[in-house]
Amino acid sequence: MSSLLLVTAAILLISSIKRPGHFGALFLFGYPIAQLCGVPFSAPFSALAVSMLILMHLAKDHRTFRHLHISIVDKTVAILAITILISALFAPSTAVSFPSYISLMSQLGAGYLIFRLSFSLAPLDKTSREFLIACSILSATTSIVFIGSGQATSWGRFKLEDGSNISVGITQALGTAAIATIYLISACPIRRIFSILLLSTSLALSVYAINLTGTRGSLLAITAGSLFIIIKLTSSRKMLRKLTITVVTASVAVFIYSQVNDIDLFAGRLFKFESYGSIYDTSSMERIYRIRNALDIIDSNIILGVGPGGFDYLTDQDYPHNIFLDIATTGGLLSMAAFLFLIIITVSTCAKKNILKARDHFVGVMALLFATFIHYQVSFSLEHGKPLMLIATIAAATSITNKGRVIAPGVKKFSGGNSGVRPA
Template sequence: MLAFGLLLICIAVGWRRPGFLIAPLFYGYTADVLGAPGGMSTAIVSASAASILVIRQWRSLASMRFTALDLAVLAFLVWHSISATWMPNANYGAGQIPNLLMSTLSVYVAARLLGRLPGPSDRANEVAWGFALLGCSMAVLLTTEGSFVDGRLRFGDASAVGLAQPFPLAALAALFLVLGTAKPTYRSIAFVCFIVLLYTSIISGTRGAVLALAAGMVTFFLFASHRQKLITVMIGVLAAVVGGACFIMMGLGAETTLRVFELDSYGSARDASSLDRLIGYEQAWHLITNSPLFGSGLGSFAYYAGYDYPHNVFLEIWSQSGAIGIFLFIFVAILFIRRQVIATRLFHETIIIVVLVAAGFMQQQVSFSLPIGKTIFLIGFFSAYVPLLRGGGTGSVTGASMSAVELMASAKSART
């Protein structure tokens, strides 16, 4: 019940600090495992977050226009959903559609509405604080109430992968705050959150968590390379690596280390999941070869393989909605990359959204189905990105999109 209360507190804070509305979308499963009533945490916080964001900009919603990124995401999700109709068991495929759309669209729509609000830098910082504070609180609850099984954190019969998913994201958000927060008190709080979340990510014993941390740090480093903060970022990333190594040297998370780096363990009794992944890849490829263009239909992998997903998002999409689905997915990625480059040049703080997307994307290469690994749909923050320039006042952001040339011209005029 306490975990669900933390979600509600975060939602309440989101009324004044809307960036806090994003983090609860990723901790619904954790709250349910920790005893939230009814098992409806994700649905409740998703509806609450969307409602608050709509109310905050009700008058300007009429002017909002669909952008190329919006249409590309919509086209991908529609195609992926209708692929259920050519699955042999159409009823089973149709049953997968609500979960797909509710999970992905809840994150995309919330991020999309958040990106329309004034002050992109403030909103990005709020997202980071929401992840860090809520994540640290959930980590404390989980580690104190959970238990260690074979050197890995467990909580009853709950999915270790599902529990581990948001913690590396929160750890990266805390690292962002440690490196970018000016006030010593706030930096100290962020540092404590980072240590707790790094520890929780490591003891989760999941490859996805470790790879997400690595991908996020690399992304953070690359996007800071053209800034004066490069040395600070280098020191922060190095400190994070040293901190993780210290945990491992103390015997904390040693099982995770073996599962990730000791290749001899792959397929053994201690690490049977590696063999499961290989089998999943082969089953997905078999479905692809049967229908490479259109795929075998939404839900087909789970239907034939008896497991929810093949532990790789590209194989999942291709096996279910074919080469057309993969093309649409890649097209979405291209549009996102173009927009985030512009956004991070104008407002460097928005790098945290890019870091979270990169980390979530890496997680989906070794684990998570498309609906579970919904982090990548934070790209909605950059759709129709019409930022207010620094010091530009408190005017409202409209839904109209600007071209890259217009954005860069506006930034240049603001600097001069």
């Protein structure tokens, strides 16, 4: 069954030559593809994707890199990388920090280049739409393979057949893609019933897979992303009606599947709300202990942190499960200041371009990022935080100039799902 996911990834990779937005979706789903198919994916794909994107830029204009504008976002990302390097130099164990730093920069560097180059190849609306559609397709196929490859456990969680807990990492990508699917349905004209049904099926599959694993962070992310979409797009009754149809269709599909397979949807961990934060829930207690350890490390190493891999080295716990604590323990106040500035630049760039006021596919990307950022408050690893680079590159894509010409300009108002673009 894993061949289905590999074939889907191969088709999307080939089609990315004409649709560069697919590159970003494949990068985000690198972990699920590797784990479900049992093949190395992220590193080979990253090298291939960056090479292809560079060639695509050169084919479009051989002077691209000579005149490529270095934006303030690019500089901020570079500063963030430098601050983490400084922390690695003064870490408690450089034998741990340097290999961790190289691993971190290889992943985040590849992600930044992939998103930066793909979103600067074509108008922002077009690339955003391609990215969202590819996320939805990968979400559906990943869910099918995951459901067919896993097994239930005695404590109510669904895991892969080898008994590992990597299913949690897989559902992080599914939660992200679910928001992409919800937005696509809301932006799809009602007359395209077949497209709406396909998207609703993808949403139902991803939500069902998340429910099986009991990954509560994904539930939080989907809730946050849905609220973002509702706030931005429900100014008309038409949009509200389509969102209602989306939720109802997906709910009915999940319910029918559960009845056919004799599954109690509400018996799983996801809906045991009384366990959230309870001392009887091991996952909640583990997070509390990690937070305490992270705060102790920050208190003792407030300026530079303990470097990449330092939290694991000092506590025998892999990461704090919170994006701010992870960055603060890794790079101290220096890295935290650079990260906060990166977030501020992202928001201010989008606001300045009036992007969030436009009913454009980029709104869907921002909903996806908002949901992911909320998820990162309860489950985050800096080394695996691939959407972190997407946050930066989206802002960069809106401000890139090439020889005075805007590559990814501001957008017109949404009209029938096909927004035009115009020079800023």
